[in-house]
Amino acid sequence: MKKFIEEFKAFALRGNMMDMAVGVIIGGAFSGIVTSLTDNFINPVLNLVTGGKVYSLQDWAGFASAFLSSLVNFLIMAFVLFCLLKAINKLMAFGKKPEVPAAPTTKVCPFCKTEIALEATRCPHCTSTLEEAKA
Incomplete structure (x- = not known):
């Protein structure tokens, strides 16, 4: 059982596996920014230009607030992921001896x-x- 756990640890903590996981997580968080940009800026501007709907100043403030919220969520996710990877890398290097x-x-x-x-x-x-x- 110990060998199985060691093999799984080596597989899961390989550099390219961690890079792929980071890419998927950041990609998901970034899709939130793109969705928010589309829903809160591009669609309202298109509606305004085509005459489909007229928005008040409060509506525009709500759109900007929703987009900023999405942007802050992305930055928090990226920061937490950065701290997590930094801790994992430090743990991985903990038992290794420096190269001569x-x-x-x-x-x-x-x-x-x-x-x-x-x-x-x-x-x-x-x-x-x-x-x-x-x-």
């Missing part, structure tokens, strides 16, 4: 300042003889 930097494989020629192999005794660019480091 790899040993250098090149050095810089003291004469021409180009990178050369660490074992080189002569620079292939300027043909200078390099002194071997004494340990």
Whole structure:
């Protein structure tokens, strides 16, 4: 059972799976903004232009309020999702050890300042003889 849970955790918390989940959630929240924009601005403007309906100032204020509410809901959703992912990433990195930097494989020629192999005794660019480091 423990192995099953570990496999599921590895599957569910993979980077591309989390990215897809974030995309679906943000897409759903953004569709609310688009719907609100259509219902509260585009349709009333079209009704006004075509003479279908005349709106009062209070109606327009209600439209703007509904759109701003939708926008604030989107921003809150995005912020909560950001905080949640930040916490998940911190938990995922909690048990990992920092990577040890790899040993250098090149050095810089003291004469021409180009990178050369660490074992080189002569620079292939300027043909200078390099002194071997004494340990």
